[in-house]
Amino acid sequence: MFCGLPVGVNSATAEAPNFALFDTAIGLCGVAWGESGICGVQLPEANAQQTLQRMRQRFPAAQETLPTGPAQAAIDGVVAMLRGQSYDFSALVLDMRGVPAFHQRVYALAQAIAPGQTLTYGELAARLGNPGAARAVGQALGRNPFAPVVPCHRVLAAGDKPGGFSAAGGIRTKLRLLIIEGAMRDMPGLFD
Secondary structure, three states: OOOOOOOOOOOOOOOOOOEEEEOOEEEEEEEEOOOOEEEEEEEEOHHHHHHHHHHHHHHHOOEEEOOOOHHHHHHHHHHHOOOOOOOOOOOOOOOOOOOOOHHHHHHHHHHHHHHOOOOOHHHHHOOOOOOOOHHHHHHHHOOOOOOOOOHHHHOOOOOOOOOOOOOOOHHHHHHHHHHHOOOOOOOOOOOO
């Protein structure tokens, strides 16, 4: 998956990716990192054991270790974000190897959406210069390995309805993140 080795790197001498689990206001999260940056972030699963299993499934070569440097910065930012506090992910380097170019463009635009603000899949597609690509935008966000650092929860379906969310808890988790950020004004409910 991500945190793979670039072409030409000898796996015998390359640094293995790492991961760490950490507590947040909404449950146990995870972060994986390697030589090229943050490889992925994991929102909570139903329980701590499932979060650990998901991290091992996503990053089978990764070793659980204490976070340092950029990994600790990612953790600090996610913890603050999920408490509704200010944070800054702009200095984090995301390891985008293996991420399709279109997805990278979608993720960059999603990162530009300020906390408490939302856009629709169609609006994001229009900003990409392809207003007919709303479904492709949704599919890219559904494969986002960096949530919530890449805040896919801030992108809604047409009519400002929640749309989908691929993290554990689905739409309920998405709505919870939006509530934490204060982005829930006049938003239709789950079944509106």
